Amino acid sequence: MTVEDGIIRQVVQSLSSAVAVADTISWELSFENALFFSWFESTDEHATADQRIPGFKADRASARMKENRPYGFDTVIEVRGRELPIRVEVRRLADSEEVALIECTDASKVQEIQYMLDSYSTLAERNARELQKERDRVEKLLLNIMPRAVFDELKDYGTATPQRFEEATILMLDFVGFTDMAVASDPSAIISELNDIFSSFDRIAETFGAERIKTIGDAYMAVSGVPEANPDHAANIARTALRIRRYLERRNAAHPQEWRARIGINTGPVIGSLVGVQRYVYDLFGPGVNLAARMETISDPMQITLNEATASLLEDDFVLSELGEFEIKGFGSQRLFRLESEIRSFRV
Amino acid sequence: MTQSIFERYGGFSVVSRVVSDFYRRVIDSPLVSDYFHGVDMRNLIDHQTKFIATLMGGPASYTNEHLARVHAHLGITDQAFNEITILMRETLEDFDFDQTDISSVHAEMMSRRPFIVFEPSTAGTT
Numbered sequence: 001m002t003v004e005d006g007i008i009r010q011v012v013q014s015l016s017s018a019v020a021v022a023d024t025i026s027w028e029l030s031f032e033n034a035l036f037f038s039w040f041e042s043t044d045e046h047a048t049a050d051q052r053i054p055g056f057k058a059d060r061a062s063a064r065m066k067e068n069r070p071y072g073f074d075t076v077i078e079v080r081g082r083e084l085p086i087r088v089e090v091r092r093l094a095d096s097e098e099v100a101l102i103e104c105t106d107a108s109k110v111q112e113i114q115y116m117l118d119s120y121s122t123l124a125e126r127n128a129r130e131l132q133k134e135r136d137r138v139e140k141l142l143l144n145i146m147p148r149a150v151f152d153e154l155k156d157y158g159t160a161t162p163q164r165f166e167e168a169t170i171l172m173l174d175f176v177g178f179t180d181m182a183v184a185s186d187p188s189a190i191i192s193e194l195n196d197i198f199s200s201f202d203r204i205a206e207t208f209g210a211e212r213i214k215t216i217g218d219a220y221m222a223v224s225g226v227p228e229a230n231p232d233h234a235a236n237i238a239r240t241a242l243r244i245r246r247y248l249e250r251r252n253a254a255h256p257q258e259w260r261a262r263i264g265i266n267t268g269p270v271i272g273s274l275v276g277v278q279r280y281v282y283d284l285f286g287p288g289v290n291l292a293a294r295m296e297t298i299s300d301p302m303q304i305t306l307n308e309a310t311a312s313l314l315e316d317d318f319v320l321s322e323l324g325e326f327e328i329k330g331f332g333s334q335r336l337f338r339l340e341s342e343i344r345s346f347r348v
Numbered sequence: 349m350t351q352s353i354f355e356r357y358g359g360f361s362v363v364s365r366v367v368s369d370f371y372r373r374v375i376d377s378p379l380v381s382d383y384f385h386g387v388d389m390r391n392l393i394d395h396q397t398k399f400i401a402t403l404m405g406g407p408a409s410y411t412n413e414h415l416a417r418v419h420a421h422l423g424i425t426d427q428a429f430n431e432i433t434i435l436m437r438e439t440l441e442d443f444d445f446d447q448t449d450i451s452s453v454h455a456e457m458m459s460r461r462p463f464i465v466f467e468p469s470t471a472g473t474t
Contacts, residue, residue, distance in 0.1 A: 060441065069434075070373065073442045074365070114365065121360040 018086075018104040021093065022049045024065040027058050030099070039077055039086070039104065049102055053088060065092050065100050074107060085111040146282035147211065149227040150274055162273035168225035169237040169267045169310060170289055171210070172296035173201075173244065176260040178218035185257065193257060194218060197248075204243045209236040213284055221292075223284060226272050234267055234313035238339055241265060241304045248302070264295025265306035265339070267313060287331075294328050295336075304339035311337045318342050352405025353449050362443070363406065367397050370439045379431040383422060403456045416463040429465045433457050 012019060018036035022029050027049040032040075040052040050058040055075035064071040071090040076083050087107040093099045142151050146160075153160045175181075175194075182190045201220055202212050209232065210224040222240060225233030241263050252258045268288030275281050291307070299305035311320055319340040328334045354363065371393065375381055384392065395418070402410050433454060440450045 064438070069438060070376065071438075071442065072369065072373070074369075110368075117364055118361045121364070125359060 016106070020049065020102045022100050022102055024092065024098055024100045025062055027056075027061070036102075036104065039079060039084075053102070053104070056088065061090055061100070065090070065097070068092050084108060142280075145280060146274060147227045147272075150272070150282055154274065160274045162271050163227065164269060164271050165226045165229070166269050167229060167231075167233060167267075168223055168270050168284075168288065169233040169265060169313075170270065170284065170292035171220075171222045171237045171241055172264045172292045173220040173222075173261050174296055175218040176262060176301045181257070190257070193255075193259070197251070197259060200247055201244055204247065205240050208239040208243065210240045213282065221284075221289075223270070226270065226284065234310050235317060237265055238304075238310075238314050238318050239342065241339060242342060245302060245304060260301040262296050262299040262301060263304040264292050264297065264299050265304060265310050266292035266295050267306075267309040291328070291331055294331065298326065298328070298336070306337055306339060307334045308337075311335075314339070316343075353445075353452065354401055354404035354406030356449075357404070357445070359406070360401070363401050363404065364397065366439060366443055367393065367400050369442070370400070370436060371396060373435045373439060374432065377431055377435060380428050380435075383424065383428065403453050412460065412463045415460055419464045420466055422466070424465050426465055429461060 013034050015033060015035065018033065018039045020029050020032040020036045028046070029049060029052075042052050044051070048058070050056040050061075053075065054077060055073055057073075061071045073088055075086050075088060077086055078084070085107040087105045087110070089103045089105075090100055093101045139151070142154075146154070150160045198212075198215055198220060201222070205212050205222045208224075209230060210222045211226070213221045213223050213226075215221070222237070223233075224230055224236035224240075230236065244261070245263065248259055248261055252260075266288055268286070268291065270284045270286045270288040272282065272284050275283050295305045295307060305323070306314075306320075314320060319342070320337040321340055323336040323338055325333050326336050357363075375384060399410055401407060436457060437450055437454055440453060445453075
């Protein structure tokens with residue numbers, strides 16, 4: 001051994017990396033330094049690299065060496081009862097196809113930083129999820145008070161422009177003698193019943209392609225054809241009205257407190273708009289809405305009253321009975337009808 | 349909804365390890381290391397983290413226009429691009445990703461080739 005060989009030997013033995021030289025097929029070790037020996041201890045002196053190093057995949061390593069490509073992975077070993085994360089790098093030694101250099105370095109500093117990163121990214125990811133959840137909740141709340149199309153416009157542009165809907169049918173409902181009912185009986189019980197009833201109306205409206213716009217006290221207003229155009233707006237509202245009436249009839253039969261409603265329907269153009277700056281309300285405006293309110297006022301209890309505008313759209317599918325000409329304030333003389341039922345067409 | 353690769357392998361925690369390992373391989377590769385001379389490491393790691401997250405269907409999507417803009421002046425060759433895709437494949441293999449997931453990441457990379465390779469008039473890609 002020359003002096004230089006001796007120095008190189010000392011250098012290799014005192015490296016802070018564990019180094020070994022192995023055959024690229026059998027992975028038998030032909031050399032290992034002191035650190036490698038102490039990190040990957042083995043009782044079998046012929047143990048191969050994949051037997052000594054946990055996680056070492058001999059097949060993959062051989063394939064990579066054949067192509068002269070590097071192979072590397074992270075693993076964990078136990079040194080004196082403590083876990084030590086290790087980075088393993090394997091590459092061909094010079095131009096020799098048969099011999100590979102295995103270099104293992106202490107990765108505990110990297111691991112520490114990685115853990116910190118993990119802890120922080122978990123935190124950030126959780127915050128992001130919570131933010132998303134909160135956003136969904138706000139969206140759901142806002143969708144309760146305005147149609148989706150209006151909400152989307154508000155979200156994208158910060159404002160929603162009033163829109164004119166040429167074809168819409170409006171339903172107005174009001175309870176007969178509500179004020180007296182509330183005074184006579186237990187007011188809070190009456191309000192709670194009203195809440196139940198309106199919630200049922202909401203479900204009925206939704207089922208038939210209509211949407212509740214608002215309630216004022218004991219008055220209920222729903223529409224079809226807003227904000228998405230719907231060719232069946234008149235029939236949708238007619239069905240909603242008939243179901244609401246049937247619901248009330250059934251409810252009255254089973255409950256001590258009787259709820260009798262007047263229902264008015266009108267078809268015509270309306271303007272839909274978000275009103276308010278801090279407290280949004282989506283509302284409808286226009287003569288179409290006013291005439292629907294007149295239809296409701298003129299209606300007999302538990303009847304559904306409408307005029308020619310809606311009647312002309314319903315006459316093929318619904319049973320209507322004519323009430324004759326009526327003078328309607330602000331709208332002149334109008335032919336009014338009662339909505340009786342839907343004609344069931346059974347197709348075979 | 350099926351989870352993205354990003355989510356299935358444990359989110360950012362795994363992506364950051366992949367990026368770190370991939371980065372080491374890129375710097376060690378004689379075929380591509382020249383492209384990174386004088387490049388700010390902080391920037392590069394930032395981009396690669398976002399890019400790899402994107403490839404795996406995670407957050408932070410890079411648009412193709414963006415990729416084209418940042419690579420335009422680098423004159424990246426087909427050979428260099430291929431080396432990068434091979435390094436990525438090897439990195440994912442060594443992290444024991446499923447072959448199907450590796451293929452899907454590979455396909456995501458290949459689909460972006462036209463926005464990254466800007467070799468002026470050399471042999472066509474086949």
